[in-house]
Amino acid sequence: MHLFTLAIYSLLFFFQDPLENKLERIIGKNRVIVVYCPKVSEAEYKLQKKWLNEVGKDLSERDLYVIDCIESDLSTEDSLHLKERFKYAPNHFCMWLIGKDGEIKLTSGKPVKPEQLFGLIDAMPMRRAEMKKN
Numbered sequence: 001m002h003l004f005t006l007a008i009y010s011l012l013f014f015f016q017d018p019l020e021n022k023l024e025r026i027i028g029k030n031r032v033i034v035v036y037c038p039k040v041s042e043a044e045y046k047l048q049k050k051w052l053n054e055v056g057k058d059l060s061e062r063d064l065y066v067i068d069c070i071e072s073d074l075s076t077e078d079s080l081h082l083k084e085r086f087k088y089a090p091n092h093f094c095m096w097l098i099g100k101d102g103e104i105k106l107t108s109g110k111p112v113k114p115e116q117l118f119g120l121i122d123a124m125p126m127r128r129a130e131m132k133k134n
Contacts, residue, residue: 019069019078020085023098026065031105031121032098036069036082044093045070048111055114062121063100063130100126 026032033052037045052059052066059066069082082088086096086104097106097117106112106120121127 018075018081019067020081022067023085026067027098027102028100030063030065031100032096033064033066033117034069034086034096034098035066036071036088036095037093038071038091040070040072042093044111048093048095051111051114055118058114058118062118062127064117064121097121099124 023032035045035048035052039045049068069078071079074082086094086107088094093109093111095106095108095112096104097112097120099105105124106117122131
């Protein structure tokens with residue numbers, strides 16, 4: 001099998017994987033930003049994505065992985081996981097920052113500027129240790 005074909009199958013598997021499984025695989029190695037909104041056309045979602053896209057290098061430097069959760073695209077299982085894990089009944093924009101330890105570090109019902117996210121992350125003990133290593 002060609003490497004390109006294998007990469008496509010891997011991506012499809014990952015994107016079809018339930019949210020809970022994605023988070024289990026990522027947490028521990030990465031910090032996670034979960035961005036939720038009912039529709040991709042919402043202004044708050046677009047603004048958050050714009051801000052995050054503008055700082056791509058800074059995201060990777062902090063081991064940040066972004067997961068978009070658009071209600072219209074979520075499975076019943078994923079919607080239930082959002083409600084259970086994040087104690088959230090999805091009906092409007094929300095963003096969560098999850099640390100490498102799996103704990104929710106920030107919950108916001110409005111877009112969060114990257115500077116605020118990075119300030120919070122850079123103050124975390126694990127991030128400080130990472131910065132000392134590099």
